[in-house]
Amino acid sequence: MDLLTTLVSALLVAGLYATMSYGLALIYGVLKIINLAxxxxxxxxxxxxxxxxxAWHLDPLLxxxxxxxxxxxxxxxxxxxxxxxxxxxxxIVSLLLxxxxxLILQNVSYLIWTGDTRSIDTKFVDxxxxxxxxxxxxxxxxxxxxxALTLWALTAFLSKTHAGRAIRAVAQDRDAAKLVGIDVxxxxxxxxxxxxxLTGFGGSLLxxxxxxxxxxxxxxxxxxxxxxVLGGLDSFAGVAxxxxxxxxxxxFGLRYMPAALQxxxxxxxxxxxxIVFPKGIAGLIRSIRRA
Amino acid sequence: MRRxxxxxxxxxxxxxxxxxxxxxxxYLLDVAFLxxxxxxxxxxxxxLGGFAGQVSFGHAAFLGIGAYTAAILVAQGWPIWAxxxxxGALAALYSLIIGWPTFRLRGPYFSIATIGIGEATRxxxxxxxxxxxxxxxxxxxxxxxxxxxxxxxxxxxxxxxxAAAWIQSSRFGxxxxxxxxxxxxxxxxxxxxxxxKTQALAISAFILGVAGCVYAMHYxxxxxxxxxxxxxxxxxxxMPIVGGLxxxxxxxxxxAVFTVLREQLEANFQNLDLLVFGVLLCAIVLFEPAGxxxxxxxxxxxxxxxx
Amino acid sequence: MAQTLLSAxxxxxxxxxxxxxxxxxLDVREGEILGLIGPNGAGKSTLFKLIAGILRPxxxxxxxxxxxxxxxxxxxxxxxxxxxxxxxxxxxxxxxVLDNVLIGAFFGxxxxxxxxxxxxxxxxxLERCGLLERADSPSRTLTLAGLKRLEIARALATxxxxxxxxxxxxxxxxxxxxxxxxxxxxxxxGGTTIVMVEHNLRAVRGLxxxxxxxxxxxxxxxxxxxxxxxxxxxxxxxxxxAHA
Numbered sequence: 001m002d003l004l005t006t007l008v009s010a011l012l013v014a015g016l017y018a019t020m021s022y023g024l025a026l027i028y029g030v031l032k033i034i035n036l037a038x039x040x041x042x043x044x045x046x047x048x049x050x051x052x053x054x055a056w057h058l059d060p061l062l063x064x065x066x067x068x069x070x071x072x073x074x075x076x077x078x079x080x081x082x083x084x085x086x087x088x089x090x091x092i093v094s095l096l097l098x099x100x101x102x103l104i105l106q107n108v109s110y111l112i113w114t115g116d117t118r119s120i121d122t123k124f125v126d127x128x129x130x131x132x133x134x135x136x137x138x139x140x141x142x143x144x145x146x147x148a149l150t151l152w153a154l155t156a157f158l159s160k161t162h163a164g165r166a167i168r169a170v171a172q173d174r175d176a177a178k179l180v181g182i183d184v185x186x187x188x189x190x191x192x193x194x195x196x197x198l199t200g201f202g203g204s205l206l207x208x209x210x211x212x213x214x215x216x217x218x219x220x221x222x223x224x225x226x227x228x229v230l231g232g233l234d235s236f237a238g239v240a241x242x243x244x245x246x247x248x249x250x251x252f253g254l255r256y257m258p259a260a261l262q263x264x265x266x267x268x269x270x271x272x273x274x275i276v277f278p279k280g281i282a283g284l285i286r287s288i289r290r291a
Numbered sequence: 292m293r294r295x296x297x298x299x300x301x302x303x304x305x306x307x308x309x310x311x312x313x314x315x316x317x318y319l320l321d322v323a324f325l326x327x328x329x330x331x332x333x334x335x336x337x338x339l340g341g342f343a344g345q346v347s348f349g350h351a352a353f354l355g356i357g358a359y360t361a362a363i364l365v366a367q368g369w370p371i372w373a374x375x376x377x378x379g380a381l382a383a384l385y386s387l388i389i390g391w392p393t394f395r396l397r398g399p400y401f402s403i404a405t406i407g408i409g410e411a412t413r414x415x416x417x418x419x420x421x422x423x424x425x426x427x428x429x430x431x432x433x434x435x436x437x438x439x440x441x442x443x444x445x446x447x448x449x450x451x452x453x454a455a456a457w458i459q460s461s462r463f464g465x466x467x468x469x470x471x472x473x474x475x476x477x478x479x480x481x482x483x484x485x486x487x488k489t490q491a492l493a494i495s496a497f498i499l500g501v502a503g504c505v506y507a508m509h510y511x512x513x514x515x516x517x518x519x520x521x522x523x524x525x526x527x528x529x530m531p532i533v534g535g536l537x538x539x540x541x542x543x544x545x546x547a548v549f550t551v552l553r554e555q556l557e558a559n560f561q562n563l564d565l566l567v568f569g570v571l572l573c574a575i576v577l578f579e580p581a582g583x584x585x586x587x588x589x590x591x592x593x594x595x596x597x598x
Numbered sequence: 599m600a601q602t603l604l605s606a607x608x609x610x611x612x613x614x615x616x617x618x619x620x621x622x623x624l625d626v627r628e629g630e631i632l633g634l635i636g637p638n639g640a641g642k643s644t645l646f647k648l649i650a651g652i653l654r655p656x657x658x659x660x661x662x663x664x665x666x667x668x669x670x671x672x673x674x675x676x677x678x679x680x681x682x683x684x685x686x687x688x689x690x691x692x693x694x695v696l697d698n699v700l701i702g703a704f705f706g707x708x709x710x711x712x713x714x715x716x717x718x719x720x721x722x723x724l725e726r727c728g729l730l731e732r733a734d735s736p737s738r739t740l741t742l743a744g745l746k747r748l749e750i751a752r753a754l755a756t757x758x759x760x761x762x763x764x765x766x767x768x769x770x771x772x773x774x775x776x777x778x779x780x781x782x783x784x785x786x787x788g789g790t791t792i793v794m795v796e797h798n799l800r801a802v803r804g805l806x807x808x809x810x811x812x813x814x815x816x817x818x819x820x821x822x823x824x825x826x827x828x829x830x831x832x833x834x835x836x837x838x839x840a841h842a
Contacts, residue, residue: 092346100572104566271404275395465700479682481702481706484673
């Protein structure tokens with residue numbers, strides 16, 4: 001594969017990785033907990049999309065119209081009934097709770113849909129785009145576009161709407177936000193719901209690209225953790241940057257190592273980054289700028 | 292104190308005599324074996340996760356290293372019982388290697404990194420075909436009798452539980468408890484926290500490594516997905532937490548519940564056992580952090596008050 | 599003239615763009631009770647953390663009992679003889695009062711005492727700090743005053759040559775304040791050098807032989823409590839220019 005194709009391919013993959021990770025970043029930024037159920041939610045987003053397509057013949061491109069509000073509601077319910085109770089305890093408690101949730105999601109899916117691998121097969125999924133001598137899979141381009149649109153919509157929401165600014169306030173300083181009259185409980189529920197919706201949306205997009213079973217999402221979620229840490233746990237631009245960095249690392253790694261070891265790259269990067277840059281590269285850049 | 296020692300001796304006597312008391316109840320022996328093996332594994336995990344408070348989601352890595360060490364040595368002609376020590380030692384050595392970078396991380400970040408470590412180890416095992424046989428796994432030619440396997444598991448479990456009990460009342464156990472509560476504060480009081488965590492990890496890994504040998508002895512076939520798999524790591528987290536984190540008997544209780552549930556449910560619905568455990572985990576975390584052992588102790592206290 | 603126990607030269611610490619401690623030279627004399635005062639945000643806690651080894655200095659050196667300790671491992675510095683309490687109490691909540699102190703007794707002393715000796719020493723320390731009756735209670739059942747005394751007891755159990763007390767009087771009522779002052783005096787009488795960060799200026803005046811003033815990370819002046827507290831620069835730092 002020539003250099004240009006590697007770069008473009010990495011760019012498209014970065015768009016996918018970023019979209020998968022926004023939900024994680026939002027939840028961490030506002031509630032300060034790591035959503036270990038991220039993998040399960042990605043998987044569920046893919047399954048719901050698939051089910052809507054296979055049982056109800058709904059075009060998977062339209063599935064987000066149902067997935068996003070559904071997952072938002074699900075996220076809000078989760079926050080109010082479960083997450084809220086553990087948010088003030090040590091971080092490991094929420095980690096374990098969400099891990100348990102992941103187990104539940106994964107195994108309920110096994111029960112409902114069995115462990116058989118599923119995939120979506122439409123004309124769009126197989127279509128390719130020939131441009132500049134490269135042949136790109138249409139779904140990848142679409143996912144990249146959807147991711148870019150999501151980033152723009154998220155940034156606009158957070159900076160221009162009242163609710164968005166409330167979310168940013170709580171993310172910056174929960175107690176100060178309370179002092180100015182912001183209902184932190186409502187913001188938490190909204191943020192968690194939004195985070196779950198974003199992840200579900202990501203899963204829906206993923207169903208266009210990959211086949212999946214209930215175990216799906218684990219390797220991808222690890223990459224999300226890697227990205228969110230790389231980009232700094234509190235900025236969306238950082239997530240986009242982290243996604244790009246990881247996708248490039250993997251893309252170039254693919255030229256020199258067998259595909260099976262590709263996932264190793266993200267693990268190694270994850271551990272190295274966590275150790276050398278505890279605040280992520282965005283934090284590093286911020287501290288250099290200040291000095 | 293005396294009464295507890297009496298109960299322990301009685302339990303040990305029954306356990307030792309089990310194969311003789313029920314010579315034809317092979318199923319019972321099998322279940323007992325699994326409870327002892329998983330109990331030992333859960334106890335090993337608990338040394339790091341419960342005593343020291345460092346939750347690892349990748350502990351299957353050590354089980355796998357132990358199992359593969361045993362299998363490879365047996366293929367070289369070693370008798371199976373002699374592979375126990377190398378299995379544990381290699382697992383402990385591996386833990387030192389990965390402990391050095393990961394212990395620089397705190398709390399949830401450490402836990403996430405362990406997911407990565409577990410997965411990475413599995414991938415390496417899957418792809419290092421010349422050493423591990425890749426996806427097709429390794430088969431063991433040794434075939435110890437069910438009674439031998441049972442006694443091996445019993446020895447392992449007694450060793451693990453003994454080690455846990457010793458740690459809990461020792462100075463080292465105090466250090467771990469302090470680290471679990473507040474690592475930085477412990478450091479200001481003179482506890483070398485990195486050293487203590489590393490020691491806890493090494494002990495934990497050793498126990499799991501030897502358990503890998505016993506595992507290999509029983510199943511006679513190991514593959515990256517069976518021993519290094521994430522579902523194994525999940526079980527190692529869930530058993531001690533459900534049973535009673537940070538206690539000596541909690542992991543055993545959790546292992547017993549896990550084994551029984553799995554035997555009962557797997558027959559009918561696969562994955563229902565993990566589902567139940569997911570629910571149990573959430574319930575324990577939300578309502579009774581001391582686990583089933585905590586519930587049991589609470590009931591016992593209430594019963595004592597009434598009688 | 600008393601020996602210098604601890605000597606800091608050019609000590610600095612920055613967090614990103616913020617310089618919390620700026621080029622501080624400090625000498626602590628053996629046997630004294632030194633008060634470290636200054637308005638909020640002056641960098642007093644940061645200075646403590648630099649000395650105790652909880653934070654690494656960005657620049658400068660710290661010499662303790664003849665050895666350089668800057669940048670050393672926190673636990674090693676504790677074993678060398680410096681103990682500190684935290685401004686916001688950090689007890690081991692899952693342990694009893696006695697076990698909290700045992701941690702200090704087990705690990706902070708050099709050479710390592712045997713189990714029984716450490717236990718006895720921990721109980722004696724609890725008695726000195728007035729916590730003996732609560733020895734077996736879980737530490738989270740203590741009141742704030744009790745928790746503050748536990749902080750001190752824990753640090754004391756490491757047999758420090760130098761004890762750093764970070765606002766031990768904050769949040770205490772007058773009776774508790776007096777009791778704590780008595781305790782501190784007793785600890786010092788037993789041979790431990792003490793440096794204390796305090797906002798309670800009346801207490802500091804009565805207790806400390808020498809005061810050092812930190813303003814915006816810099817050492818402003820040092821001297822006897824009467825001289826320092828009357829100095830217009832110090833009044834200005836606390837209350838603003840209009841009052842000087």
